[in-house]
Amino acid sequence: xxxxxxxxxxxxxxxxxxxxxxxxxxxxxxxxxxxxxxxxxxxxxxxxxxxxxxxxxxxxxxxxxxxxxxxxxxxxxxxxxxxxxxxxxxxxxxxxxxxxxxxxxxxxxxxxxxxxxxxxxxxxxxxxxxxxxxxxxxxxxxxxxxxxxxxxxxxxxxxxxxxxxxxxxxxxxxxxxxxxxxxxxxxxxxxxxxxxxxxxxxxxxxxxxxxxxxxxxxxxxxxxxxxxxxxxxxxxxxxxxxxxxxxxxxxxxxxxxxxxxxxxxxxxxxxxxxxxxxxxxxxxxxxxxxxxxxxxxxxxxxxxxxxxxxxxxxxxxxxxxxxxxxxxxxxxxxxxx
Amino acid sequence: xxxxxxxxxxxxxxxxxxxxxxxxxxxxxxxxxxxxxxxxxxxxxxxxxxxxxxxxxxxxxxxxxxxxxxxxxxxxxxxxxxxxxxxxxxxxxxxxxxxxxxxxxxxxxxxxxxxxxxxxxxxxxxxxxxxxxxxxxxxxxxxxxxxxxxxxxxxxxxxxxxxxxxxxxxxxxxxxxxxxxxxxxxxxxxxxxxxxxxxxxxxxxxxxxxxxxxxxxxxxxxxxxxxxxxxxxxxxxxxxxxxxxxxxxxxxxxxxxxxxxxxxxxxxxxxxxxxxxxxxxxxxxxxxxxxxxxxxxxxxxxxxxxxxxxxxxxxxxxxxxxxxxxxxxxxxxxxxx
Numbered sequence: 309x310x311x312x313x314x315x316x317x318x319x320x321x322x323x324x325x326x327x328x329x330x331x332x333x334x335x336x337x338x339x340x341x342x343x344x345x346x347x348x349x350x351x352x353x354x355x356x357x358x359x360x361x362x363x364x365x366x367x368x369x370x371x372x373x374x375x376x377x378x379x380x381x382x383x384x385x386x387x388x389x390x391x392x393x394x395x396x397x398x399x400x401x402x403x404x405x406x407x408x409x410x411x412x413x414x415x416x417x418x419x420x421x422x423x424x425x426x427x428x429x430x431x432x433x434x435x436x437x438x439x440x441x442x443x444x445x446x447x448x449x450x451x452x453x454x455x456x457x458x459x460x461x462x463x464x465x466x467x468x469x470x471x472x473x474x475x476x477x478x479x480x481x482x483x484x485x486x487x488x489x490x491x492x493x494x495x496x497x498x499x500x501x502x503x504x505x506x507x508x509x510x511x512x513x514x515x516x517x518x519x520x521x522x523x524x525x526x527x528x529x530x531x532x533x534x535x536x537x538x539x540x541x542x543x544x545x546x547x548x549x550x551x552x553x554x555x556x557x558x559x560x561x562x563x564x565x566x567x568x569x570x571x572x573x574x575x576x577x578x579x580x581x582x583x584x585x586x587x588x589x590x591x592x593x594x595x596x597x598x599x600x601x602x603x604x605x606x607x608x609x610x611x612x613x614x615x616x617x618x619x620x621x622x623x624x625x626x627x628x629x630x631x632x633x634x635x636x637x638x639x640x641x642x643x644x645x
Numbered sequence: 646x647x648x649x650x651x652x653x654x655x656x657x658x659x660x661x662x663x664x665x666x667x668x669x670x671x672x673x674x675x676x677x678x679x680x681x682x683x684x685x686x687x688x689x690x691x692x693x694x695x696x697x698x699x700x701x702x703x704x705x706x707x708x709x710x711x712x713x714x715x716x717x718x719x720x721x722x723x724x725x726x727x728x729x730x731x732x733x734x735x736x737x738x739x740x741x742x743x744x745x746x747x748x749x750x751x752x753x754x755x756x757x758x759x760x761x762x763x764x765x766x767x768x769x770x771x772x773x774x775x776x777x778x779x780x781x782x783x784x785x786x787x788x789x790x791x792x793x794x795x796x797x798x799x800x801x802x803x804x805x806x807x808x809x810x811x812x813x814x815x816x817x818x819x820x821x822x823x824x825x826x827x828x829x830x831x832x833x834x835x836x837x838x839x840x841x842x843x844x845x846x847x848x849x850x851x852x853x854x855x856x857x858x859x860x861x862x863x864x865x866x867x868x869x870x871x872x873x874x875x876x877x878x879x880x881x882x883x884x885x886x887x888x889x890x891x892x893x894x895x896x897x898x899x900x901x902x903x904x905x906x907x908x909x910x911x912x913x914x915x916x917x918x919x920x921x922x923x924x925x926x927x928x929x930x931x932x933x934x935x936x937x938x939x940x941x942x943x944x945x946x947x948x949x950x951x952x953x954x955x956x957x958x959x960x961x962x963x964x965x966x967x968x969x970x971x972x973x974x975x976x977x978x979x980x981x982x
Contacts, residue, residue: 394927397943441897553731556781588779590731591779617926
């Protein structure tokens with residue numbers, strides 16, 4: 309099959325990124341957090357092709373959520389400074405791969421520190437719990453783990469703590485105060501741990517969290533409707549393009565993108581011209597507000613996702629579009645585990 | 646990496662199927678709907694390896710929701726009688742592939758019938774709307790489309806109609822009455838369309854819908870917690886195995902299977918020993934009912950999904966387990982579009 313030249317040539321459902329909006333999102337973030345002040349989180353976009361764009365802009369340190377993401381980034385040569393931003397017991401999977409790569413892994417317990425040592429990884433961040441009920445140790449444990457790591461010859465580069473529970477606080481003043489309190493815990497841990505890195509944040513707090521040395525953000529590149537409520541300067545660059553396969557005289561239309569083409573954990577996708585009634589496995593039913601249905605079989609529609617990360621993980625590639633022209637294809641090569 | 650011998654050797658998150666329960670589910674369905682009375686729906690399990698098990702039991706007619714599923718089934722030689730159980734405008738993708746394969750495609754409009762003709766497909770079912778706001782034409786249109794198809798030399802094998810809105814009716818008497826009314830519409834269409842096939846149903850109505858000539862069901866092979874409320878004889882055979890990577894002194898534990906390893910459209914996964922508090926992208930936070938936390942870092946847990954179809958679509962393989970032994974690996978090769 310010839311490469312598609314235009315959006316209407318795509319096999320649907322297809323993940324399409326508007327190049328101009330993507331570039332604008334990147335420019336805005338780059339101005340706010342140049343170079344290593346941003347550590348892009350590849351979990352959001354799972355693509356070494358996309359990561360290379362960010363590296364070309366000077367953001368050469370990355371973080372990841374899975375070993376498969378780390379492995380893929382090493383294979384792509386994007387391995388100047390890779391952080392696995394959560395614990396693993398399987399660091400040995402990187403043996404051989406990581407000889408020349410600079411891999412750092414988050415640890416929050418003796419067991420996960422031991423796994424790093426046994427796996428031949430030489431650098432850690434101490435992961436500190438700052439209010440989100442997920443990974444991270446207490447401030448007291450942070451110092452003890454850092455001491456033990458150093459006594460084993462491991463480089464302790466600093467601390468990380470993810471204030472994920474504060475991403476969606478809408479009021480900026482309230483968010484700033486809450487993030488400051490969360491980061492006070494992280495800075496307290498940093499006092500005892502030492503090292504040059506204090507890592508945290510995300511797209512929702514990228515310009516509020518001024519206490520860290522680097523922000524872990526990824527969703528900003530393409531955005532989603534879940535972030536709509538926040539006053540962020542980034543715009544939605546990504547849509548799922550679908551084809552109308554059935555129109556009912558009763559007023560609804562059916563398109564060929566269903567719940568397997570989206571992450572629904574933040575809600576159903578959005579259709580600008582009407583309502584998305586429900587998602588089936590491979591189809592969605594649309595209705596128009598005034599009860600009429602202007603769509604015809606064969607029309608394409610664009611649906612906006614409520615959560616970029618799991619939506620991206622369901623697709624094989626981003627089709628990069630300038631207007632209606634397909635100008636590039638970025639493989640989503642960091643899927644699975 | 647050597648093939649894993651035991652469940653504890655698996656890279657997590659891993660999709661594990663209990664062979665004994667799977668076999669038992671298959672035996673129950675096979676007794677109720679032997680041979681071609683069951684047309685297994687590959688959308689549920691997206692695996693030609695699994696489909697071959699069902700074909701070996703005599704269920705050699707399959708249905709599918711995507712062209713990629715049809716293409717994969719043809720490539721695997723499981724192409725005695727393949728039904729694309731919804732409309733497509735892209736039947737031409739099967740040209741060349743389908744010369745020896747028996748592919749039937751559902752149509753509900755002139756446009757989708759024309760796409761079948763243009764794509765070189767020679768067999769259709771007329772898809773009739775029976776109450777679910779999705780695909781399917783009216784009874785009146787069904788006869789007209791069948792006439793037009795036959796005048797173009799297309800074999801019209803009969804009708805299909807999916808009563809998806811009735812799968813979860815809990816009371817069996819009420820469900821039976823509602824399915825009967827939905828199928829009355831389908832049989833009315835069959836009167837005017839003709840052909841030997843009346844296709845419909847699903848795991849939720851497999852033994853209630855006695856009006857069709859074949860049932861389209863797939864979830865029954867491994868089941869999910871969403872079907873728990875129904876009085877079905879099938880048991881849950883599939884779990885996502887995850888590893889504990891962090892335990893907090895505050896009483897929660899974190900495992901390495903998050904929302905990217907599950908379909909969450911029917912709710913969060915279930916953990917038999919306590920509560921799943923929330924899913925992050927690649928992790929889930931668990932708590933135990935009595936506030937204690939007995940899990941330790943490195944422990945494996947098994948999580949049951951609320952919706953099998955989208956969960957399977959996120960994984961690369963089923964690991965088939967007999968007790969703790971891995972006895973087989975079935976590729977999930979029918980993913981994407």
